[in-house]
Amino acid sequence: MKIAIIGAGNLGLSIAKGILSTNGATSMVLTKRNLSGLKEIEKYGIVTTTTDNREAVAKSDILIFAVQPGQFVKILGEIKDILTDKHVIISTITGFSIARMEEVIGPDHYIIRAMPNTAISVGKSMTCICSNEKGTKRVDLAKAIFNRMGHSMQIPEEQMQAATVICASGIAFWMRLIRATTQGAIQLGFDAKEAQELAMHTCNGAASLLIESDSHPENEIDKVTTPRGCTISGLNEMEHQGLSSSLIRGIVASFDKINEIKKG
Ligand SMILES: NC(=O)C1=CN([C@@H]2O[C@H](COP(=O)(O)OP(=O)(O)OC[C@H]3O[C@@H](n4cnc5c(N)ncnc54)[C@H](OP(=O)(O)O)[C@@H]3O)[C@@H](O)[C@H]2O)C=CC1
Ligand SMILES: O=C(O)[C@@H]1CCC=N1
Known part of the structure; x- marks a missing residue:
């Protein structure tokens, strides 16, 4: 597969x-306006870097766009005349609809929207995928690409905002939950490095x-909570302090914000 990543920033480089x-x-062709951050990855024999998006498109079949939303229309406009039927266009750009992409390049292209997360750099991304009508013929290809780097799920486009909150944000x-657990472990006497090791594993x-036993969280909780034991004492105190409620409220606040950004 000949792959171009247009916009090799945080996410593009992780992919x-x-x-x-x-x-x-x-x-693999990586593009950016300032190439200085790409020296390390250029050491891979199959990687070339360029500031020229048209060159990247001409040399590749799979085009993965990972620029900021405000940069995308201009870039699509720059390359639309050299798009052919060999190209599969995959956009990771938050809140940028397939309809808006079709307004610039037309509907007669394989267009996929993918919402991965930065764990893609270690092969553990949860990636949600949707497509335009023509792109349905390339969804399996897109899933195959992202399944090599974690797990993927095809969803309707109207759920992409929610998927962004749950998977990308x-x-x-989860990092904050791991950090809080680490802080608790330090208070109980572990040094910072040990505490993080305990929390993350x-x-x-x-x-x-x-994932591996297809179980439900409450089944697993029941197995750990000894009657009158320490687990249920800790768990109930966390719930009195609003653990589940604060997570749900945070998720909803994030979703409200993403919808506000989209309208803006
Ligand atoms: N970070 C995340 O976890 C996730 C992000 N996303 C989405 O992915 C997109 C990228 O996010 P993120 O990686 O965090 O953003 P970054 O700002 O880190 O990356 C964007 C990259 O695009 C490059 N760029 C800008 N203009 C051009 C251009 N004309 N041609 C080629 N490259 C260009 C920039 O480099 P330079 O300035 O050198 O050109 C920069 O490296 C966003 O739309 C975001 O919403 C989606 C899922 C998760
Ligand atoms: O925080 C944000 O708005 C973007 C979208 C998902 C990850 N980062």
Whole structure:
């Protein structure tokens, strides 16, 4: 697969690393206006970097766009006359609808929207995918690309905003939970490095229990909560302090904000 990543910033570079670490491309062109941050990745033989988006498009079949929303229309306008039927256009751009893309380049292209998260750089992204009508023929290809770097799910386009909050912003939410657990562990006597190790591997184990046994969180909680034991005491205190409620409210606030940004 010949892949171009247009906009090799935080997310674009994470995607590039994920693809490279799973040998998911035969060639890769990364674009940016300022190439100075790409020296490290240029060491991979199959990677070239350029400021010229047209060159990247001409050399590639799969085009992954990871620029900021305000930069996207201009870039699509620059490259639309060299798009052909070989190209699959994958946009990771938050809040940028397929209809808006079609307004610039027309509907006769394979257009996919993908919402990955930064865990793509370590092959653990949860990526949601939707497409335009023509793009339905390339959804399996897009899923195959993202499944090499984690897990993917096809969803209706109207759920993309919600998926952004749960999966992309979700990385930040889970990081804060891991950090809070780390702070608790330090207070209980572990040094900072040990505390983080305990917190992150326990988090990983909890998610793996659900993923690998197809279980429900409450089933797993029942197995840990000894009657009159320490787990239920801690858990109930967390709930008295609003743990579940604050998470749900945070998710909804994030969703309200993303809808506000979209309207703006
Ligand atoms: N960060 C995340 O977790 C997620 C982000 N997203 C979405 O992905 C997109 C990118 O986000 P993020 O990576 O955080 O943003 P960044 O600002 O880090 O990356 C955007 C990149 O685009 C480059 N760029 C700007 N203009 C051009 C141009 N004309 N041609 C080529 N490259 C250009 C910029 O580099 P330079 O200035 O050097 O040109 C920059 O490296 C956003 O739309 C965001 O909403 C989606 C899911 C998750
Ligand atoms: O915080 C944001 O608005 C973007 C969208 C998802 C991740 N970062």
